Amino acid sequence: MSRVYCIGKFQFDSYEKYQEALDDIEKIRYISKKMDINEPGVAQRLYSLIREGKIIFKSVIGDDYLLYLSDMVAEDYKVISRTSFTGRITRKLKQLSPGQVIGAICMAGAVVCFLIFLGSEYHDQQKTRELEKLKNDQEISAASDWLSARFIDVLNEERGKESEEPVMAQTGTVENEIYGADLAQETKEEPEGPQILPEYQELHSKNSDFIGWLTIAGTKIDYPVMQAVPESSDFYLRRNFDGQEDINGSIFLDSRNDYENQDDNLIIYGHNMKSGLMFGTLKDYLDEAFWKEHKTLAFNTLYEKAEYEIVAVCLSKVSQEGEEVLPYYDFINAGNEETFNRYIENIKEMNIIKGDINVAYGDKLLTLSTCNSYTEDGRLFLVAKKRMP
Numbered sequence: 001m002s003r004v005y006c007i008g009k010f011q012f013d014s015y016e017k018y019q020e021a022l023d024d025i026e027k028i029r030y031i032s033k034k035m036d037i038n039e040p041g042v043a044q045r046l047y048s049l050i051r052e053g054k055i056i057f058k059s060v061i062g063d064d065y066l067l068y069l070s071d072m073v074a075e076d077y078k079v080i081s082r083t084s085f086t087g088r089i090t091r092k093l094k095q096l097s098p099g100q101v102i103g104a105i106c107m108a109g110a111v112v113c114f115l116i117f118l119g120s121e122y123h124d125q126q127k128t129r130e131l132e133k134l135k136n137d138q139e140i141s142a143a144s145d146w147l148s149a150r151f152i153d154v155l156n157e158e159r160g161k162e163s164e165e166p167v168m169a170q171t172g173t174v175e176n177e178i179y180g181a182d183l184a185q186e187t188k189e190e191p192e193g194p195q196i197l198p199e200y201q202e203l204h205s206k207n208s209d210f211i212g213w214l215t216i217a218g219t220k221i222d223y224p225v226m227q228a229v230p231e232s233s234d235f236y237l238r239r240n241f242d243g244q245e246d247i248n249g250s251i252f253l254d255s256r257n258d259y260e261n262q263d264d265n266l267i268i269y270g271h272n273m274k275s276g277l278m279f280g281t282l283k284d285y286l287d288e289a290f291w292k293e294h295k296t297l298a299f300n301t302l303y304e305k306a307e308y309e310i311v312a313v314c315l316s317k318v319s320q321e322g323e324e325v326l327p328y329y330d331f332i333n334a335g336n337e338e339t340f341n342r343y344i345e346n347i348k349e350m351n352i353i354k355g356d357i358n359v360a361y362g363d364k365l366l367t368l369s370t371c372n373s374y375t376e377d378g379r380l381f382l383v384a385k386k387r388m389p
Contacts, residue, residue, distance in 0.1 A: 010060055021059035028065055031055075043072035134203065134224055134241060194260065194303040204302060207241060211259055212301040214251055214268060214368075218294050219281045225268060225299070227253040237269075248277050256332055259301045264333045264340065265365040266299075272370040272380070279370035282380055285313045288353055297384060299366055308366045308384035311357050314350035318377040328381055329369060337361040347383055359385055 004011050005018035007025070012018040035042050047069040049055045050062075057065065196204055203210050203224065212225045228235035233255035240246040253259060254267040270279030284290045295310050319327040326343060328350075334340035340361045348357055359365070364386040372380035 007061065010064075012059075017059065021061045024057045024059045024062040024065070027055070027057065028061075037069075037072060043069050047073050130240065131223060196302045197300070197305070200300075200302050207243070209236070209243075210241070210302075211253060212299060214297070214299050216294060216297040219284070220276050221279070221281060221297075223251040223270075223278070225253055226250045227257070227259070228255055230255045237271075248273055248275075251278060254329070254332070260303060262364055265331050265367055267329060267332070267367045267369060268299075269369050272372065279368065282368060282370050282382065283372065285310070285382060286352065286380070291353060297366075297368075307387045309387060310382050310384045311359060312347050312351040312383040313353050314347060314381050314383065315352060315372060315374055316350050316379045316381065317375055318379065328367060328383075329379075334361070357383075359383075 003015075004013060005015065006012070007018070007021055010021065012021060031037075031046065035046070037043050037046070046055070047066070050057065050066055050069070057063065200210070200213070207226070209226045209228055210224055211227045213223070214225050215222045224241055226236045226241070235243075236250040236252040238245060238247065238249050240248070240250055249271050251268060251270045254269070257263050257266050259266060270282075272278075272283065273280040285294070291310065291313055297308050297310065299306055299308060314328070316328060326346065328347070331343050334343065344357060344359055351357065366384040366386065367381055368384070369379060369381040372378040374380075
């Protein structure tokens with residue numbers, strides 16, 4: 001196994017890359033000594049020099065520093081906007097006629113909207129990069145495990161060749177108790193319970209609330225799935241993988257669900273973001289043609305990989321107090337066949353896809369839920385059936 005070099009949160013798989021990172025750190029230290037980055041315009045100047053290639057970084061540490069500078073530039077821009085820009089606009093407005101003032105206000109409103117749009121785009125790009133990094137970590141972990149397995153296979157093959165040589169057997173009795181104890185085979189205790197899949201071990205070590213991965217081929221849905229404790233069931237509604245505040249939130253499993261033993265119905269929630277992030281593309285399933293082409297999804301928990309077939313696309317709303325119908329988001333375990341069948345009948349009534357739902361008592365279900373504005377407190381949810389191996 002190759003040696004890994006670390007600097008803080010960054011890892012390098014070769015000494016050359018590690019040395020390049022050290023060189024970048026020295027450059028950053030030198031810049032910090034010569035310039036006060038908190039002074040107005042300094043961050044903008046540095047950012048421009050790096051983008052123009054006049055200051056060159058060769059490692060991810062340099063990339064991270066550039067990202068830090070971009071945040072500083074954004075903050076500088078906000079300060080400038082609040083002072084000089086606002087002051088100039090105020091003086092100009094005093095010199096304009098009423099009609100011109102209205103026009104100027106409209107123009108200012110357009111500029112503000114544009115800046116908000118740019119900020120939203122930047123945030124979405126940041127979120128996408130974070131999710132891509134998590135995906136890469138998962139894939140790297142899986143690849144590392146595969147390489148380790150291949151190494152073991154090759155090693156076993158070499159040992160097998162060596163064992164083909166004839167060995168003379170010797171018989172005898174070991175009377176020395178200490179020597180006999182040394183020859184006794186050491187037993188290794190195996191950890192209790194199911195083992196976490198290799199590709200998810202690193203992500204789970206970073207955040208123990210990580211419980212699996214959801215993917216729908218042909219859509220943007222390819223995300224880690226989180227689960228908070230019941231006492232903070234909506235924790236990931238506005239937080240990312242690292243638990244930091246994020247308007248996009250995360251994809252998360254209902255805190256009441258037992259994914260290890262698997263309840264009758266696992267429920268996963270996500271925001272309906274206009275950018276298409278999280279569950280923003282679930283609304284595409286309102287088109288029956290799209291549903292037919294994207295029926296299959298994969299939901300892998302920490303302990304097993306599984307495929308599901310989407311059997312229903314439903315529109316509903318948050319139930320009002322006193323209604324007799326069991327809300328879809330409260331169906332976790334049926335308990336008996338009658339309750340299960342009654343729930344499926346309710347699903348059939350809400351299903352917008354024509355045809356019967358091929359679901360029977362004993363099937364394991366997965367529900368993906370998000371908001372939908374077709375009505376007040378509207379909900380869009382998909383019901384999928386687990387494919388048995």
